[in-house]
Amino acid sequence: MPERDTAPATPQLGTTGVIVVAAGSGVRLGSQLPKALVQVAGRPLVGWAVARSAACPGVCDVVVVAPPTHLDETRSAYADVSVPGVTVHLVAGGSARCDSVAAGLAALPERVQVVLVHDAARGLTPTEQFVAVDSAVRSGHPAVVPGLPVVDTVKQVDVDGVVVATPDRASLRAIQTPQGFRRDVLVRAHARASSSARSVTDDAALVERLGLRVLVVPGHPLAHKITTVQDLHLVEAMVTASAHDTAVPSGAEEAHTHVG
Ligand code: CTP
Ligand code: MG
Numbered sequence: 001m002p003e004r005d006t007a008p009a010t011p012q013l014g015t016t017g018v019i020v021v022a023a024g025s026g027v028r029l030g031s032q033l034p035k036a037l038v039q040v041a042g043r044p045l046v047g048w049a050v051a052r053s054a055a056c057p058g059v060c061d062v063v064v065v066a067p068p069t070h071l072d073e074t075r076s077a078y079a080d081v082s083v084p085g086v087t088v089h090l091v092a093g094g095s096a097r098c099d100s101v102a103a104g105l106a107a108l109p110e111r112v113q114v115v116l117v118h119d120a121a122r123g124l125t126p127t128e129q130f131v132a133v134d135s136a137v138r139s140g141h142p143a144v145v146p147g148l149p150v151v152d153t154v155k156q157v158d159v160d161g162v163v164v165a166t167p168d169r170a171s172l173r174a175i176q177t178p179q180g181f182r183r184d185v186l187v188r189a190h191a192r193a194s195s196s197a198r199s200v201t202d203d204a205a206l207v208e209r210l211g212l213r214v215l216v217v218p219g220h221p222l223a224h225k226i227t228t229v230q231d232l233h234l235v236e237a238m239v240t241a242s243a244h245d246t247a248v249p250s251g252a253e254e255a256h257t258h259v260g
Contacts, residue, residue: 016134017061017112018053018178019104022046022074022120023093025067028227034067036120037077040232041239044077048123053116053178054083056130061087061112063104064120068092098198102190108183114138115186116178117203124235125177125223132217133180143207144180146219147173173216176223179203185212 022045026035036046043051046064054062066074075090091107093100101117108115114137116130129146136144150172156165181189181203189206200206204214222239226232 014113015060016058016114017108018116023100045123046120050078054086055127063089065093065100065104118178137180141215142185143214147216148219176219
């Protein structure tokens with residue numbers, strides 16, 4: 001049973017920084033370009049991710065973590081995003097997602113005390129989801145993740161495919177990003193991650209290993225992760241089906257309209 005985090009709420013946390021991890025190659029998508037540079041609904045995925053995260057009030061820094069081979073192309077992919085008061089930084093990622101997050105974390109300015117870690121692969125995530133996660137961290141939760149109820153029955157199986165358990169579906173959530181953390185907590189979690197934990201694709205799991213509580217807040221269907229071509233078609237269909245989201249992207253203005 002993890003210990004409860006007894007750290008008191010910190011009302012005076014500094015600014016919020018977003019790490020957009022975009023350094024993966026997208027093997028399962030099968031595109032020639034890195035996945036974050038693939039066009040979805042008229043704009044590269046990483047462009048969507050930067051626009052929608054930069055529109056979250058309180059965000060002053062966005063660090064884009066790009067494939068070392070595609071730094072210039074990545075910069076061009078979000079060049080149309082300009083939000084007053086927000087600086088977008090670019091750094092090269094590592095070979096595992098965890099290394100890319102660590103590179104982004106190291107590039108965040110000192111003033112950042114709340115960190116939102118976001119997958120470029122979930123580029124269409126609405127700005128409201130960033131606001132909800134940021135607010136929950138600022139209200140005193142050291143780690144916050146968005147999640148949706150699981151609609152399928154989930155079974156745990158052994159190596160032979162034989163069912164060993166059927167967890168109660170009502171208690172399950174499919175976790176998305178951005179995942180929000182107090183900066184000191186995320187730094188500690190990454191510092192403690194042993195070499196065997198470098199393959200972890202979920203930062204909250206590293207925080208759980210510290211014995212801290214992780215809060216789940218409601219997620220959003222548009223935060224669906226694009227892994228395969230089918231996901232790409234699904235997300236494009238969702239955007240098209242929603243008049244709210246079909247506005248032609250125009251960087252900050254477009255994204256700000258979602259904040260309300
Ligand atoms: N990511 C990263 N650095 C890595 C690996 C992944 O920044 N070394 C990022 C991806 O760019 C993506 C997010 O982590 O935004 C989630 O990873 P995933 O969906 O697995 O993307 P890819 O690793 O690119 O895809 P694949 O596993 O199919 O190659
Ligand atoms: Mg991957």
